[in-house]
Amino acid sequence: MAPTPTSDNRPEICFFDLETTVPQRRGQGYSILEFGAILVCPKRLVELHSYSSLVRPDDLSFVSPASVRCNGITREAVVSAPSFSEIADKVHDLLHGRVWAGHNIVRFDCVRIREAFEKIGRAPPEPKGIIDSLALLTQRFGRRAGNMKMATLANYFEIGVQSHRSLDDVRMNLEVVKYCATVLFLESSLPDILTGNPQGSPISQSSDDGKSSPEQPSPNMHTLSSSPTSENVPNLSPAGVGNSEHHPRISLLTHHIGGANADVSNPVQPDPFNMGLLRNEIKTEALQSDVTMEEKTEQESQDIEIAEGSSSYAGFLALDEVSLTSVNASLVPYYHGTQRIKLLHENDGLQLFCPCLRVRFGVNGKFLNQGGWPRLSFVVDASPSLCEILNACDNAAKTIFEDCRSSSVWKPIVGRNYRYINNPTVRLHIPTVANDNIARYAAEIHKKDSSGTVQKLVFSKFDAAELGNLIRGGIFVDAFFSLDTYDYQQNAGIRLVAKKLVIHSD
Incomplete structure (x- = not known):
């Protein structure tokens, strides 16, 4: 048996995304229809490896019209696809011991992965850290980019149309993060000029990220902060996965700079990538109670x-x-x-x-x-x-x-x-x-x-x-x-x- 990989020899960030069925009744649950992932070099943010596969659900009737509207994956497309148990080894190898990254993964994709492994009687993969770009980008870009759906962010930066297919979506997620990081870097160099009133591309009404959950909250107007889980790791995700003690949430763009006691009173323009400061700032603006960042009542x-x-x-x-x-x-x-x-x-x-x-x-x-x-x-x-x-x-x-x-x-x-x-x-x-x-x-x-x-x-x-x-x-x-x-x-x-x-x- 091959030795279990350790986090020391798995430095890559694994961006991943799932496409699932849309439950039609309470208690039905989700079935994975597609898994897609890319391994990304954390120093250069370039793609090193990719993998994707359609997945055949246990019951093809779960692929309902609502599910097809969401991601375009039909029963005919998955009838000959492997079951999740057949790709479980590959999925586990990609995820285990690496930093996981994605958009809204804490509330959705991470939960579905654990459910899928538990269903086949296997221990789920464990991350050494989780990056949920939904919370991170909302804190830094929510005001200018409208709602935080991936389709809206892609439209804002004019980098294409979201396809709601796993591999395409994770690549788009990486590009959106790069664009946001670049804009923040430029603004930090000329804050008085570039941050006055940025003019971006108009944001049109867009479709959703396709991760539906009848038991998840829906948008309204109030905000709620998340609790920090570690003194050394900033909390950038909306909620924990399992025991937060074993799942620290870290920044994609940098290691923690300056520590939790960094001097925020320094009149010098703060480093926009200082995640220690970001942790202190993610309060009422970062996450929404009862709902998400998507809506805010007048x-x-x-x-x-x-x-x-x-x-x-x-x-x-x-x-x-x-x-x-x-x-x-x-x-x-x-x-x-x-x-x-x-x-x-x-x-x-x-x-x-x-x-x-x-x-x-x-x-x-x-x-x-x-x-x-x-x-x-x-x-x-x-x-x-x-x-x-x-x-x-x-x-x-x-x-x-x-x-x-x-x-x-x-x-x-x-x-x-x-x-x-x-x-x-x-x-x-x-x-x-x-x-x-x-x-x-x-x-x-x-x-x-x-x-x-x-x-x-x-x-x-x-x-x-x-x-x-x-x-x-x-x-x-x-x-x-x-x-x-x-x-x-x-x-x-x-x-x-x-x-x-x-x-x-x-």
């Missing part, structure tokens, strides 16, 4: 006036104040050259107030966002009048969405699973923000006692279990919420984001 939706002595917010409409004929949607400016869909009522941003919503399923911390914090949401029964309004919003936003020719699948906002639940339901999301790795709720939470007295709750810490004890099935809440559109990881739709919740006593 500032006006956050500047909410509270009516003095009132239990309501100004600017929120009661259901009987909404005219269905006045509900519409419009494209509004977003990041440089991009647009997003905004829901309106008589030309004002639509926000709703719904009293006495019965909680069907309470808050739980089972699923985590990419920052490693519990993703907080709960399900309530939807009244007929609420369903009418939300259906009108769905129709208005979906019409514009279809005109944008996104490849994502539009998800109706109202759930109607009458097989298990008699009433239609909707999901309310509780946004979170973090500063200095301390998370807090971005929505006001109040408690109403039996006498009708409303008191604002003050939480000493972020605790999903504590919130779950307050918002549980069977109780009633008054909810003030915004309607935010999203288009992320092949899913699109409208999210109801809580601004204020009043929890009724039992």
